[in-house]
Amino acid sequence: MEIKKILNNNVVVSNNEMHQEIVVMGRGLAFQKKVGEAINPAKIEKTFVLETHGISEKLAKLLRDTSELYLNISAKILDYAQFHLPYKLDEYLYVALTDHISFAISRYKQGIHLKNPLQWEIRKYYKQEFQIALRALEIIENETGIKLGDDEAASIALHLVNSQLSGENMAAAIQITEMVNTILNIVKYHFKMELDETSVNYERFLTHLRFFAVRFIRKEKLDETVDHFFYDQIKLKYPDAHDCTKKIATYLENYFNWSLTKDEEIYLTVHIHRVTNRYKVK
Numbered sequence: 510m511e512i513k514k515i516l517n518n519n520v521v522v523s524n525n526e527m528h529q530e531i532v533v534m535g536r537g538l539a540f541q542k543k544v545g546e547a548i549n550p551a552k553i554e555k556t557f558v559l560e561t562h563g564i565s566e567k568l569a570k571l572l573r574d575t576s577e578l579y580l581n582i583s584a585k586i587l588d589y590a591q592f593h594l595p596y597k598l599d600e601y602l603y604v605a606l607t608d609h610i611s612f613a614i615s616r617y618k619q620g621i622h623l624k625n626p627l628q629w630e631i632r633k634y635y636k637q638e639f640q641i642a643l644r645a646l647e648i649i650e651n652e653t654g655i656k657l658g659d660d661e662a663a664s665i666a667l668h669l670v671n672s673q674l675s676g677e678n679m680a681a682a683i684q685i686t687e688m689v690n691t692i693l694n695i696v697k698y699h700f701k702m703e704l705d706e707t708s709v710n711y712e713r714f715l716t717h718l719r720f721f722a723v724r725f726i727r728k729e730k731l732d733e734t735v736d737h738f739f740y741d742q743i744k745l746k747y748p749d750a751h752d753c754t755k756k757i758a759t760y761l762e763n764y765f766n767w768s769l770t771k772d773e774e775i776y777l778t779v780h781i782h783r784v785t786n787r788y789k790v791k
Contacts, residue, residue: 510548515539519577523548525558532557534580555584557603575611582652583607586645590669593641599672605716606668608709613661614653626772627720628663635670642666667720685722688765692718692757699753700785714784717776725767740771743778750782 510533514522518540525531535552583606591598616623625631632639642665650656693715697704704711744751754769754777761767769777 510550512539512542512544512546512548515542515544517577520580521548525556529558534584575607578652579607579611579614582610582649585648585652586641586665589644589648590641594637594669596672598669602668602672605671605712606665608713609664609668610649613657613664614649614655617655617657622658623660625660625663626770626776627667628660631663631666631670635666638666638669639663641669668716670723671716671719685719685726688722688725689715689718691760695756695760696753696781696785699756700749702785704784708784710784714780717780721773721777725765737771740775743775747778747782750778750785753781754778 510523510525512521512523513530516522516532516539519536519538520532520534521539521542523531523533533548533553534555534557535549536554538548538552583603586606587598587603639662642662643659645665646657646662693704751774754774757777758769758774761769
């Protein structure tokens with residue numbers, strides 16, 4: 510097995526005997542190595558088959574800003590999840606979960622604790638995924654010494670749920686795709702910009718929109734739990750993003766007879782700000 514691309518000293522891209530692209534992990538695997546050189550089998554700790562084009566590029570972008578520790582934590586969580594879940598996990602979940610854990614721990618260290626307004630619904634509708642996510646918190650604590658709350662478990666569970674979207678029927682899948690695409694277009698036209706589809710913020714936003722659309726398809730309504738002061742602060746802090754959210758709300762009301770809760774408006778506004786703000790700064 511030869512090195513096709515070096516992502517960092519511990520992670521490389523290669524091809525297996527079936528000519529599939531794979532990510533190979535192991536401590537010091539690529540240290541003082543070059544593309545084309547053989548991989549030492551004794552150093553291989555983990556391999557991922559990349560069935561979707563472009564995953565290795567997204568992983569490379571993530572690795573530039575992410576500790577290897579979080580990659581190893583994600584691998585342990587996904588091994589546990591795959592063993593206990595009846596469906597195959599999407600390969601991109603490794604990238605998304607690593608990014609989420611890195612971001613969650615960064616927020617924790619800054620004293621920022623975000624509430625997940627979906628926690629009650631996730632506990633109710635996705636019991637198995639939530640139990641796995643609680644185990645994920647234990648893995649994170651064992652590896653980092655940081656104890657994250659149940660709101661983070663709910664977010665991790667949603668990442669697992671997102672891996673089974675392909676299980677929806679074709680009509681639902683089409684409707685989800687159309688809704689997500691229209692919302693993305695509303696954002697693009699409102700800000701008069703093309704979004705960077707290779708960015709991590711775009712992937713976060715896209716994941717949120719998929720969860721959002723699936724809740725509509727499954728008729729899962731959010732209970733209103735918003736802090737109105739917090740809602741008003743978000744409006745003041747991100748006025749342009751909030752104006753865009755209002756356009757999305759009008760679209761959903763007109764075409765789907767779906768009224769957004771204040772919680773949903775907050776989360777959409779924050780995601781829209783993040784996905785557009787970095788581009789504007791540049």
